[in-house]
Amino acid sequence: MSNTTLFCPSQLDAQLLNKLHQPLPRYTSYPTAPNWSTLSESTYEKHLRGLSSPLSLYLHIPFCRSMCLYCGCSVILNRRPENEERYVSYLEKEINLVSQLLRQRMEVHQIHFGGGTPTQLSAPLLQRIITLLHTTFSLEKIKELAIEIDPRTVIEDKGAKLKFLKELGFNRISFGVQDTDAKVQAAILRRQSRDTTFYTYHLARELGFSHINIDLIYGLPHQTKASFRQTIEDILSMRPDRISLFSYAKIPWLKPHQRAIKAYTLPSTEEKLQIYALSRETLIQKGYLAIGMDHFALETDEMAQAYHNKTLCRNFQGYTVEMAPNMIGFGVTAIGLVNNCYAQNLKDLPSYYATLDQGHLPVTRGKELSKEDLLHKWVIHTLMCRFEIDKKEFFSRFGVAFDTYFSSIQDRLNDFERDGLLIQHPDKLLATSLGELFVRNLATTFDAYLQQAPSTQFSQSI
Ligand SMILES: C[S@@+](CC[C@H](N)C(=O)[O-])C[C@H]1O[C@@H](n2cnc3c(N)ncnc32)[C@H](O)[C@@H]1O
Numbered sequence: 001m002s003n004t005t006l007f008c009p010s011q012l013d014a015q016l017l018n019k020l021h022q023p024l025p026r027y028t029s030y031p032t033a034p035n036w037s038t039l040s041e042s043t044y045e046k047h048l049r050g051l052s053s054p055l056s057l058y059l060h061i062p063f064c065r066s067m068c069l070y071c072g073c074s075v076i077l078n079r080r081p082e083n084e085e086r087y088v089s090y091l092e093k094e095i096n097l098v099s100q101l102l103r104q105r106m107e108v109h110q111i112h113f114g115g116g117t118p119t120q121l122s123a124p125l126l127q128r129i130i131t132l133l134h135t136t137f138s139l140e141k142i143k144e145l146a147i148e149i150d151p152r153t154v155i156e157d158k159g160a161k162l163k164f165l166k167e168l169g170f171n172r173i174s175f176g177v178q179d180t181d182a183k184v185q186a187a188i189l190r191r192q193s194r195d196t197t198f199y200t201y202h203l204a205r206e207l208g209f210s211h212i213n214i215d216l217i218y219g220l221p222h223q224t225k226a227s228f229r230q231t232i233e234d235i236l237s238m239r240p241d242r243i244s245l246f247s248y249a250k251i252p253w254l255k256p257h258q259r260a261i262k263a264y265t266l267p268s269t270e271e272k273l274q275i276y277a278l279s280r281e282t283l284i285q286k287g288y289l290a291i292g293m294d295h296f297a298l299e300t301d302e303m304a305q306a307y308h309n310k311t312l313c314r315n316f317q318g319y320t321v322e323m324a325p326n327m328i329g330f331g332v333t334a335i336g337l338v339n340n341c342y343a344q345n346l347k348d349l350p351s352y353y354a355t356l357d358q359g360h361l362p363v364t365r366g367k368e369l370s371k372e373d374l375l376h377k378w379v380i381h382t383l384m385c386r387f388e389i390d391k392k393e394f395f396s397r398f399g400v401a402f403d404t405y406f407s408s409i410q411d412r413l414n415d416f417e418r419d420g421l422l423i424q425h426p427d428k429l430l431a432t433s434l435g436e437l438f439v440r441n442l443a444t445t446f447d448a449y450l451q452q453a454p455s456t457q458f459s460q461s462i
């Protein structure tokens, strides 16, 4: 299928590329965040009360010691340990407040610590959070305890923190690397030597971590085909189980620090595409399975197996192997999905703290999903995860014929078929290898809100 026939995006004709290269959502949620609105505490409480096991939990740790200029995440610059201690005590308040609303001690199957940089927290603070989670939830059947790691934060103590993470039970780790070239690193203000990356990776292996992921970004300043080929070779010499190869999401209207990256230092769209195409081709040749646009996994990794078995899932963090139907988000800006209602916490620390001080849940925005939303969400996430839609399954789930429900978008589907992104069978829609690459474009066809959301809210598809 898509990964045995090597599709080379650089062979795309310029006209089609221009057509597909648009600002598009990544569909880590549907409807996407710009279509959410104010969510009251009482509505969020109602949905928390109605929850049943199993759950996923997301904990947001926003702190970073320095700001990488490209960063699009929710980050708070901080170098003072007392601020981290304070944050953890509020995280504890929030967990306790939420747990009082849950019907019982809920079973949790997956926990993800994201950021910012969760490994910015000291070992005792990480221990405090894990201990509270153990007393609040039932973690006996947990499958994934995942954490995002900045290698620069675990090298200072010669690996003691990494060892501690293993002892705490973390079994899925992801390292941020982005690019190994010194000139690129200087331009993004992220200096991370190859030694730092190699040392942390090999130590993690020695400690017995498996399913290790490494994050890379293409489209950064001063990147060239030759320089990024070296980055890919550096990463391949470690042979991580998974590689995330993200397109640089340039969103300066949301992240003003990105303006410090001068436009003339960025690769052109054509060069960016060539960097991506070359990297994709190399990774596939070296035994990685390409999953959609930005994920690569060794055939031995469970993510590759989930792709083949069509059991891959998509949540706020991107593709994942495990996902409970409900996820509670804790921490500033954290997002959850409870009882078919998206809920996002307050985005600034003073309001997050003040709301918890008053004994209230720090929720601010969200979206209760209607029947139509659930239908569109299923179609979009099925397409993103399985790269096909089974019309019979659609009928058995929603009691309406796929072709009837989506008759108004038939022209757009035909258009995608003509462009070689899609094959339409009577019972199925199948994304081609080109369609897998541009699956976000295909998904927009089924997004009932896209017309309402200004397109500038999203980053470009490539
Ligand atoms: C929260 S960070 C990872 C953990 C840690 N803070 C680090 O940087 O090593 C998650 C990942 O998001 C990706 N990322 C951040 N900003 C991005 C952007 N503007 N475009 C594309 N990817 C981005 C990076 O690959 C980064 O490793």
Ligand code: SF4
Binding pocket: 063, 064, 066, 067, 068, 071, 072, 073, 075, 115, 116, 117, 150, 176
């Ligand atoms: S990429 Fe990671 S370390 Fe850099 S600012 Fe963003 S969250 Fe912090």
